Amino acid sequence: MTKIFIDPGHGGTDTGATGNGLLEKNLTLEIGLQVRDILQSSYQDVEVMMSRSSDITVSLEQRTTMANNWGANLFVAVHINAGGGTGYEDYVYPGVGLPTISYQEIIHSEILKQVDFYDRGKKEANFYVLRETGMPAILTENGFIDTLEDANKLKDPSFLHSIAQGHANGIARAMSLQLNPYTYRVIADGKQEGAYSNYDNVLSEVEEHLGEALKIEVEKV
């Protein structure tokens, strides 16, 4: 089982950066949740833990402690940049070496394959979450919230989905995750409610309709 820890930056009382009507905390959460969903629905033997899956305040120490106690194999922090500029960049801890820098290489290129962001490069920084995590860790900065061109991209749900897909593809390739061979359709009272490859997702969809639906079918396709 490969354990992936996804850390959507900021949250709750900490909005993160703001600009052009956007709050960083909302964008990082949306991207993070989608990365989780893609990994869980498409890949085998992967577990995902989130530092937060709603708009709550979580300290940096809580984030790294959660990942360390869980024994994550990879820590991915998702942020949106600010301060004037444009494009995508990511960070690892200075001088961290292998395998982290090879993961950075892979995740960086997979994200830029999915989105038309200017490539600001692969960088290093002494950030708390990169320093205090006991496993390979990367922090992504997905566009500038205070630059109109980037903000307009970040307002497009399909663009956010592409950012998430890039993260998921990069994480999967870096960690050698295997795609699920089958999909299961969950059908409640004749209506398809979802299609998943991950058993947990199948079961939670079934659970959602238990008690309401007269008939729930799970079909392997």
Ligand SMILES: [Zn+2]
């Ligand atoms: Zn941030």
